[in-house]
Structure formats: C-alpha cells, structure tokens
Amino acid sequence: MKIILPDIPNLRDIDVYVKNGGYGATLLKAFSMRPEAVTDEVKKSGLRGRGGAAFPTGLKWTFMPKGSDRKKFLLINGDESEPGSFKDRQIFEFNPHQMIEGILLASYAMQVSHAYVYIRGEYAHWIRMVEKALADAYSRGFVGDRMRETFKPAGEGVPYSVDITVHKGAGAYIVGEESALMNSLEGERGYPRIKPPFPANFGLWGYPTTINNVETIANIPPIMQMGAEAYAKIGEPKHPGTLLLGVSGHVNRPGVYEVPSGTLLTDMIYNYAQGVPGNKKIKLVIPGGSSMPPLRGDSLEGVKMDAESLKAVGSSIGTGGIMVMDEDTDIVKVLQRISKFYWHESCGQCTPCREGTGWLHKILKRINAGEGSKADVELLEDVAKNIEGRTICALGEAAAWPVKFTVQRFPEEFAQKVSNEPHDQVKLNKVHALRAGGLEPVEIHVPLVVRK
Amino acid sequence: MDEEDGAWLNFRRIFVLQTMFTEQEQNELSLLIKRYEKPQAALLPVLWRIQEKQGWIDQDGMQEAAKICGVPKSHVLGVVSFYTMFFEKPMGRHHVQVCTNVSCMIRGGEKIYDTMKECLGIGHLERTPDGLFSLEEVECMGACGGAPMIAVGERFFEKVTAEDAAAVVQQIRNTGTVPAPIETVQLPELTNL
Structure with missing residues (x-):
C-alpha cells in the first residue's frame, strides 16, 4: 500500500495530480466540515509525527488556542538533516502537491493565516521543485486569496484562505529542532529556545504556531480521503499508517521504501533492500537515523519498524533512516564519525553539549589511534551521562545516546581497541534468504545517478 | 582575499550606488518581506540573493542585508557565521x-x-x-x-x-x-x- 509516494508517473505535475483526484473532493469534503471536526478526524486516525518524536499529530493540533482572533502559523519542517534520513526529499520530488494539500487541510483545521515550509539549503534543487509546484497551485487558485472562490464553503464549513511560503535554510543540523527552526525563520541564529513557553502558545513572532514534519503533513490528505477508521487499520494499531523508511549503508539496494508500519526490520534489509553485499553478516543496525540507539546484529530477529516495537527493544523509530553495517565495519570508528558530526553541529548555547560533544570526539579519536585505555571507555559513558538531560534541546541526547548505547551494546569492540588481552567477538545476525517476490516490490527512488 | 577581489570591493565602495540590487530585484525583495511578520525574517533569503550575486558575503553585503532587514550589521555577521552554507570568503566558481x-x-x-x-x-x-x-x-x-x-x-x-x-x-x-x-x-x- 502506497499512499504517500504512489506509483503514478509525473505526479509532481499539477495536471497529473489533479487528474488523480488532487485538490478536489477531499478538500471540498474537509472544507464543508467545522475546522475542529478535521482535527478530530486526524486525532481519530492515530497519526503520529514522522519527524522523530512520534508525537500524536491530532493532539498537537488541539494545543493551538481555539476561537481567538490572534494570528496563527503553521511551520512545516523540511530541514531533514539527520544522517541516514532522506525521505522528505522523495516527497518534494515525487509528490509535492500532496504536501501542499496537507498544508491546506492542516491550516484549515487550525485556522492558520500563513504556512511556511522550511527546507534545508542543501536541497536547492528540490526547493525549486516545491516552488514550482506551489506557483502552479497559486495560479490555479488552490492556494492564497482565490481559495475562497475555488472552494466555496458548504455545510458547516467556514470561508477560508491561507498563504504558503517556501523558506530556504542555510546549512545547520540544529535548525531541525522545532524552536531553533522558528528562530532561523525569524532571521536569527538557529538557537533552540527554552520550553515552556511551547510553540502552540508562543511560536513564530510570539504567535501560536504548530510545527509538523513534511511526511506527517503529507499523510493528512489520505486520512481525510479514506477516513480515520480506514487509516487507523493500516499497519500497527499504535502507530498506524505507512512509513517512508530510508535504507542506507551496506545493502544491495539502498533507497526509500514506503511500507506499512510494523514491517519487520529483517524484511526491510533482506527483502526490500535485497540483503548485504557479498552476503556478509550484519554487525550493527541503526534503525532511525544516527542519533538513535544502535541494535546489535544478533538482536534483529522479529524487530518491527514502528515507534512502540522499537521502544520495546531499546531503540527508537526516529526519522526512519535505517543504517546497516556489515561484519567488517569498525564500530568505534563509525562512532567517532557520529561524534564528530554532533560536535560540529552543537549550537554552543549549553556548556554540557558544547564541551561534552568535543570531549566525546577527542576520546574516541584517542581510542581509535590505539592510545586509549579501559578508563577512557568509562570516561565516554560518564561524559555522555553528563550531557544527557542537561541541555535546552534534544541535541544533547542525540549526541549522548549513540555513545552510551554503543559502549553498552558493543563492549567487545571497545575491548579490542583498548587492550591486547583476548576478547569476545561481537555476535552477528543470522543471514536471511532473499525473499524477492515474497512481498510486493517497491520502486526504488534514486533520482540522480552518474552514468557509468 | 586576493588582490583582484580587493580592488573590486574598493571600486564598489567608492563608485557604485548604495545597493547591489536592481530596481526589479528590490521590488521582489519588498514583496518577499511582506510574506513575513517582520522584515528580519527575510534575512536568510536576502543573504542567499547576495551570495548568488557575488559568490560570498562580504562586509558590504552584510551592511546591505542589515539595512534591508532592519537589524544591526553585527547581527548579520552572527547569522552569516552560524550557517555553514554562507561563505565569509571568496569560494571557487x-x-x-x-x-x-x-x-x-x-x-x-x-x-x-x-x-x-x-x-x-x-x-x-x-x-x-x-x-x-x-x-x-x-x-x-x-x-x-x-x-x-x-x-x-x-x-x-x-x-x-x-x-x-x-x-x-x-x-x-x-x-x-x-x-x-x-x-x-x-x-x-x-x-x-
């Protein structure tokens, strides 16, 4: 089942999108309901955010003050910078109009006056695609003042129009944090804000604001189209819907796959991504982008890809970026690279994060250079423990978790680096047979490839 | 900064009129600013336009962005140095x-x-x-x-x-x-x- 990236050629062309039912019955149906009824529908669907925290979307929308005359804003987070995550790019490229339609529905539900789509600057190529889509939608009267003419209110609906603006970022991982995103849009440095106040009360320029991920918002049109009950039946009941999972690293067919939530991790690796090159075994899998706790190769059996199931095995769905590493990977070196990333991206507001991320990187560098000791491994855990929970935003956890959990789950790898004594080998997974044809094949979305 | 760039900067400082944007671009910018609650929010888009024009963001560019967005130049420097995609020195073509x-x-x-x-x-x-x-x-x-x-x-x-x-x-x-x-x-x- 593919509801976000359906197999329709040229869907980013507005004519094709309209021909396939876009900007039509679903919007008219929603615009003939009371705005709160749209929120209720999303609440009933059980949709959870796809940006990392998996927070219930409908519930988030209800935090917005109702019936007040204050301006309200919707901010779409397309800053996608988590290493291992590259799913929103597929929406920009293959189905931008569904995102725009989702923005219209969400804006109506919360009676927002202006919606902003913040896209990372590195995606300049894809920003132009979204801008083109938006310009087309404006010229057809689907967005902006002319909406009131195009979608005449019926039933219990209220006359409504919203403007949408695409905003280009300039390269900063931290801006993906929602309050830093607001600061960045306001023309500030991307510093996260202390919460409370929460964005629903004091967001962009002090007005009530809701921040949703691109994939989350692209899920709204299918919900309104098929109804909350039908949507809630897709995949795992506690985290329903389809997920865009990006598989990268040591797999034969990396790419973004749209699958129902609760799909087995081993199916993602061995069926969709077609296994590991050279038929090697797997040492480590990060299931949700580089800041999430890694899983050992021998603990992959039966793990399902949804928020609750991954929580139960001590990891997290994050942004759904699955990174696979084979038996020959140097885990400590990988961890050093991850630490370097968070060190580079720390905004510098909070001392534990600013200093701690640098320490983590330096200690790991020392261990990798063969100059580490057992005490260094303990020091890593200690530093990580002192960053976690002591910072304004979650970058502290993002930097501390990979270190903390890798040290805990791969002690053999560290033992090998810091001593000459005999040590255990990391247990690897059981290699699965490829099951091509066993599940419905999913198209790979890799847009730009150099000709060989 | 090489000699050529320095000469160009001096030339601009002395002879070229106050803004680097053409009249049409200025109109576009004023429309852009209207899409936000405060002109400051246009800072990133304005800086992008400056970088597209000259390949990097020099002191004059920061001054201009400051004027357009109604913020001190020091704030613009803070923003330019925060984001990795803005260059404070000339980069290759x-x-x-x-x-x-x-x-x-x-x-x-x-x-x-x-x-x-x-x-x-x-x-x-x-x-x-x-x-x-x-x-x-x-x-x-x-x-x-x-x-x-x-x-x-x-x-x-x-x-x-x-x-x-x-x-x-x-x-x-x-x-x-x-x-x-x-x-x-x-x-x-x-x-x-």
Missing part, C-alpha cells in the same frame, strides 16, 4: 562538496574526499589559485540512499566512485560546465545465495 558522514563513510566517502583533495590540490574550505574550484568536507546532505555522494554547487552526484568524482572535476576543467547527471533508476545486481 564550482564548490565541490564531499560527504563523509556515516552512510557515505562506510561506502568509501573518505577515499573520495582524499582523491578530491589530491585532484584539486586544496583542503577543506580552500580555493584553487585559478578560482575555479573550492572544496568542502560536508556533513550529511540527505542522499544516504545514493551513498557515497558528492555535490558540485547545487547538483548532487550519487553512487559515485573516486574515479567518477575525479571525472566530474576533469569535465568541469575541460568544458567549464557541470556535467548533467541523467535521471535514471539504477538497480545493483543481486548477489546469489
């Missing part, structure tokens, strides 16, 4: 970016970076003497499915080898333009079990 983050690293990104360093004869955030290229070791650019990847300016090249990357550079040297990667779907062969 073709900015080569090599990702060495995890997904790319485990598929050979570091080797590509070393090849690029050797091939261009420059290091991180440096510019070749002819001004044609600059190099940057970048963090994840959101192309992990196509790892390892490089980007030249805004254009992504995915699933590249070190040889591919060197070929891209060579082609730019020969023709002066960035080769266009074709849109295609490439499926790697399956391993037999």
Whole structure:
C-alpha cells in the first residue's frame, strides 16, 4: 500500500495530480466540515509525527488556542538533516502537491493565516521543485486569496484562505529542532529556545504556531480521503499508517521504501533492500537515523519498524533512516564519525553539549589511534551521562545516546581497541534468504545517478 | 582575499550606488518581506540573493542585508557565521562538496574526499589559485540512499566512485560546465545465495 509516494508517473505535475483526484473532493469534503471536526478526524486516525518524536499529530493540533482572533502559523519542517534520513526529499520530488494539500487541510483545521515550509539549503534543487509546484497551485487558485472562490464553503464549513511560503535554510543540523527552526525563520541564529513557553502558545513572532514534519503533513490528505477508521487499520494499531523508511549503508539496494508500519526490520534489509553485499553478516543496525540507539546484529530477529516495537527493544523509530553495517565495519570508528558530526553541529548555547560533544570526539579519536585505555571507555559513558538531560534541546541526547548505547551494546569492540588481552567477538545476525517476490516490490527512488 | 577581489570591493565602495540590487530585484525583495511578520525574517533569503550575486558575503553585503532587514550589521555577521552554507570568503566558481558522514563513510566517502583533495590540490574550505574550484568536507546532505555522494554547487552526484568524482572535476576543467547527471533508476545486481 502506497499512499504517500504512489506509483503514478509525473505526479509532481499539477495536471497529473489533479487528474488523480488532487485538490478536489477531499478538500471540498474537509472544507464543508467545522475546522475542529478535521482535527478530530486526524486525532481519530492515530497519526503520529514522522519527524522523530512520534508525537500524536491530532493532539498537537488541539494545543493551538481555539476561537481567538490572534494570528496563527503553521511551520512545516523540511530541514531533514539527520544522517541516514532522506525521505522528505522523495516527497518534494515525487509528490509535492500532496504536501501542499496537507498544508491546506492542516491550516484549515487550525485556522492558520500563513504556512511556511522550511527546507534545508542543501536541497536547492528540490526547493525549486516545491516552488514550482506551489506557483502552479497559486495560479490555479488552490492556494492564497482565490481559495475562497475555488472552494466555496458548504455545510458547516467556514470561508477560508491561507498563504504558503517556501523558506530556504542555510546549512545547520540544529535548525531541525522545532524552536531553533522558528528562530532561523525569524532571521536569527538557529538557537533552540527554552520550553515552556511551547510553540502552540508562543511560536513564530510570539504567535501560536504548530510545527509538523513534511511526511506527517503529507499523510493528512489520505486520512481525510479514506477516513480515520480506514487509516487507523493500516499497519500497527499504535502507530498506524505507512512509513517512508530510508535504507542506507551496506545493502544491495539502498533507497526509500514506503511500507506499512510494523514491517519487520529483517524484511526491510533482506527483502526490500535485497540483503548485504557479498552476503556478509550484519554487525550493527541503526534503525532511525544516527542519533538513535544502535541494535546489535544478533538482536534483529522479529524487530518491527514502528515507534512502540522499537521502544520495546531499546531503540527508537526516529526519522526512519535505517543504517546497516556489515561484519567488517569498525564500530568505534563509525562512532567517532557520529561524534564528530554532533560536535560540529552543537549550537554552543549549553556548556554540557558544547564541551561534552568535543570531549566525546577527542576520546574516541584517542581510542581509535590505539592510545586509549579501559578508563577512557568509562570516561565516554560518564561524559555522555553528563550531557544527557542537561541541555535546552534534544541535541544533547542525540549526541549522548549513540555513545552510551554503543559502549553498552558493543563492549567487545571497545575491548579490542583498548587492550591486547583476548576478547569476545561481537555476535552477528543470522543471514536471511532473499525473499524477492515474497512481498510486493517497491520502486526504488534514486533520482540522480552518474552514468557509468 | 586576493588582490583582484580587493580592488573590486574598493571600486564598489567608492563608485557604485548604495545597493547591489536592481530596481526589479528590490521590488521582489519588498514583496518577499511582506510574506513575513517582520522584515528580519527575510534575512536568510536576502543573504542567499547576495551570495548568488557575488559568490560570498562580504562586509558590504552584510551592511546591505542589515539595512534591508532592519537589524544591526553585527547581527548579520552572527547569522552569516552560524550557517555553514554562507561563505565569509571568496569560494571557487564550482564548490565541490564531499560527504563523509556515516552512510557515505562506510561506502568509501573518505577515499573520495582524499582523491578530491589530491585532484584539486586544496583542503577543506580552500580555493584553487585559478578560482575555479573550492572544496568542502560536508556533513550529511540527505542522499544516504545514493551513498557515497558528492555535490558540485547545487547538483548532487550519487553512487559515485573516486574515479567518477575525479571525472566530474576533469569535465568541469575541460568544458567549464557541470556535467548533467541523467535521471535514471539504477538497480545493483543481486548477489546469489
């Protein structure tokens, strides 16, 4: 089942999108309901955010003050910078109009006056695609003042129009944090804000604001189209819907796959991504982008890809970026690279994060250079423990978790680096047979490839 | 900063009128500012336009952005230095970016970076003497499915080898333009079990 990236050629062309039912019955149906009824529908669907925290979307929308005359804003987070995550790019490229339609529905539900789509600057190529889509939608009267003419209110609906603006970022991982995103849009440095106040009360320029991920918002049109009950039946009941999972690293067919939530991790690796090159075994899998706790190769059996199931095995769905590493990977070196990333991206507001991320990187560098000791491994855990929970935003956890959990789950790898004594080998997974044809094949979305 | 740039800056400071934007661009900017609650929010878009015009953001550019957005110049410097994609010094006409983050690293990104360093004869955030290229070791650019990847300016090249990357550079040297990667779907062969 593919509801976000359906197999329709040229869907980013507005004519094709309209021909396939876009900007039509679903919007008219929603615009003939009371705005709160749209929120209720999303609440009933059980949709959870796809940006990392998996927070219930409908519930988030209800935090917005109702019936007040204050301006309200919707901010779409397309800053996608988590290493291992590259799913929103597929929406920009293959189905931008569904995102725009989702923005219209969400804006109506919360009676927002202006919606902003913040896209990372590195995606300049894809920003132009979204801008083109938006310009087309404006010229057809689907967005902006002319909406009131195009979608005449019926039933219990209220006359409504919203403007949408695409905003280009300039390269900063931290801006993906929602309050830093607001600061960045306001023309500030991307510093996260202390919460409370929460964005629903004091967001962009002090007005009530809701921040949703691109994939989350692209899920709204299918919900309104098929109804909350039908949507809630897709995949795992506690985290329903389809997920865009990006598989990268040591797999034969990396790419973004749209699958129902609760799909087995081993199916993602061995069926969709077609296994590991050279038929090697797997040492480590990060299931949700580089800041999430890694899983050992021998603990992959039966793990399902949804928020609750991954929580139960001590990891997290994050942004759904699955990174696979084979038996020959140097885990400590990988961890050093991850630490370097968070060190580079720390905004510098909070001392534990600013200093701690640098320490983590330096200690790991020392261990990798063969100059580490057992005490260094303990020091890593200690530093990580002192960053976690002591910072304004979650970058502290993002930097501390990979270190903390890798040290805990791969002690053999560290033992090998810091001593000459005999040590255990990391247990690897059981290699699965490829099951091509066993599940419905999913198209790979890799847009730009150099000709060989 | 080389001599040529310095001369151009001085020229502009003395002879060129206050703004670097044409009348049409100024109109576009005023429309853009209206899309936000406060002019300050247009700071990133304004800085992007300045960088597109001259390749980097100099002191005059910051002054101009400050004036347009109604903020002190010191604030503009704070913003420019915070975001990695804004350059405070002249960069090459073709900015080569090599990702060495995890997904790319485990598929050979570091080797590509070393090849690029050797091939261009420059290091991180440096510019070749002819001004044609600059190099940057970048963090994840959101192309992990196509790892390892490089980007030249805004254009992504995915699933590249070190040889591919060197070929891209060579082609730019020969023709002066960035080769266009074709849109295609490439499926790697399956391993037999």
